[in-house]
Amino acid sequence: MKKIRLPHADSRRIADTVDVITHGKFITSGLFKRYFFAVLLIVVLVMMSISVRFDCVTGMETIASLRTRLEVVRTELQRERSTYMSSTRESAMQHRIDSLGLGLGIQERPPYKLPETDERR
DSSP states (O other): OOOOOOOHHHHHHHHHHHHHHHTTTTSOHHHHHHTHHHHHHHHHHHHHHHHHHHHHHHHHHHHHHHHHHHHHHHHHHHHHHHHHHHHHHHHHHHHHHHHHTOOOOOOSSOOOOOOOOGGGO
């Protein structure tokens, strides 16, 4: 296999180009002056993109938070509705019992079980 030899001037130019790129010397103030409007347009577009992305992310977080609150409110609504319907039925029954003059009322305490004793068996 044959080795390719570069002339000394070409290898020096390649080394200089690599040196310029690695040390960041290719971005100079002259570059910004020459391409001022293009650089300004790119910076504005990048800033707009960041702004839109931020708005979308915060909007999605707000939507997720509101959905969670909506589920909590729906559950609370269902619980309150069942409590109201239960009390409506009780009051309707009590009103009917009172109108018939049966003398019955709503029990204050829940029923309890009597303990079993050996005498009852």
